[in-house]
Amino acid sequence: MSKFKTYAIILLLTNLIAPGIFAKETILYGIDIKAQASDFFSRKGIDAEVLISDKRSFFACPEGLEFAPKIQGDWRTIQVSCNGKKWKLILRTNASYSQISNEEDQVNTHKNNAIILTKNMSKGEVIEKSDLELVSVENTHTFAVFSDFNNLIGKKVTTNLSKGTILKSRHVKYLNKVNKDETVIIVVGNEKISVVTYGLAMSAGQIGDMITVKNIKSNNTFKAIVLDEKKVTPLTNM
Numbered sequence: 111m112s113k114f115k116t117y118a119i120i121l122l123l124t125n126l127i128a129p130g131i132f133a134k135e136t137i138l139y140g141i142d143i144k145a146q147a148s149d150f151f152s153r154k155g156i157d158a159e160v161l162i163s164d165k166r167s168f169f170a171c172p173e174g175l176e177f178a179p180k181i182q183g184d185w186r187t188i189q190v191s192c193n194g195k196k197w198k199l200i201l202r203t204n205a206s207y208s209q210i211s212n213e214e215d216q217v218n219t220h221k222n223n224a225i226i227l228t229k230n231m232s233k234g235e236v237i238e239k240s241d242l243e244l245v246s247v248e249n250t251h252t253f254a255v256f257s258d259f260n261n262l263i264g265k266k267v268t269t270n271l272s273k274g275t276i277l278k279s280r281h282v283k284y285l286n287k288v289n290k291d292e293t294v295i296i297v298v299g300n301e302k303i304s305v306v307t308y309g310l311a312m313s314a315g316q317i318g319d320m321i322t323v324k325n326i327k328s329n330n331t332f333k334a335i336v337l338d339e340k341k342v343t344p345l346t347n348m
Contacts, residue, residue, distance in 0.1 A: 137320075137345070140166040143175065143190060143201075150177045151185075158185055158205035167320045169197055169335055181279050182222075182257050189261075197318030200284050222247065224255040224276050225262060231271045237262050237282065247276065286314040288321060288336050295341045296323065296334065309334075309342070320345065 141164035151158050171192035180187040185205040191198035224247045231241065242259055256262055256277050265282040275281070288294055288311045296309045312322040315336040323334045323342055334342035 138168045138170045140164045143168075146175045147177055147188075147190070147203075156185055156205065158203040160188070160190075161202045161204060167333075168199070168318050180261065182255065184279070187279065192318070199316050199318050222255075223257045225257060225259065227271055227273055227275045227277065229273050231267050233267060233269050235267055237265050237267065239263050242277075284316070287317050287339050288315050288342065290314045292340060293326075294323060296325070297337065297341060297343045311342075 140162040143162060144160050144164070147158075147160040169192065173193060176191045176193065178189050178191075179185050180189050180200055186203055188201055188203055189198055190201055223244055225242050225244055228241055228243050231237070239259055242262060244257065244259070247255075262277060262282060265285060267281055268283050269281065271277075271281060290311055290313055292311045294309050294311050296307045298305045298307075307325065307327065309323040309325050312324055312331065315321040317336050317338065319336045320333055321336060321342065322331055323344075324331045333345040335345060336342055
């Protein structure tokens with residue numbers, strides 16, 4: 111068999127097989143997150159299911175996902191993270207209030223830590239680290255509170271709040287890193303070399319979310335992964 115024929119066969123097999131392999135390795139779907147979350151909840155003895163579309167897509171996470179309550183003891187909203195790919199997202203579950211309360215009663219016997227505001231804040235203000243203080247409070251006040259500054263910094267308050275307020279989930283709003291109809295930076299390449307251009311976000315998303323972006327120069331639309339504030343990379347670049 112000639113070298114040309116051998117090369118042609120290899121190229122044909124690559125075109126037929128490789129796309130399917132790469133697509134599977136680079137995309138994680140909502141149904142996959144549900145399955146991993148179900149196993150996690152089962153081990154923890156929590157009766158809950160993640161509320162997410164089976165077809166919603168994200169970065170793949172070969173290392174396996176990690177799950178944690180967004181608010182201590184409150185499994186109605188969870189943080190899903192992938193340390194290997196450095197992304198995370200916030201999802202709702204169907205966990206019941208009564209189940210969460212029972213878990214909190216077992217954990218909080220005397221006092222617990224909670225984050226309070228160090229100043230008055232107006233609706234829509236963005237929280238900074240200097241606005242926060244970690245204090246010890248009675249367990250009667252610690253249901254669904256925050257104890258990690260990183261879960262609050264950069265979020266907006268949803269209403270006017272006074273100094274000393276114990277922050278709870280209803281007080282803050284999780285921000286998207288990319289908003290719909292916003293100009294974004296499109297990064298193509300790798301750590302050694304990359305090309306940057308600009309596009310228009312057709313949908314909003316947090317880090318790790320897959321959104322639709324339109325290239326401003328070509329007007330072509332494509333799927334992209336949110337990397338950071340106003341920064342995305344095409345799915346084909348992963």
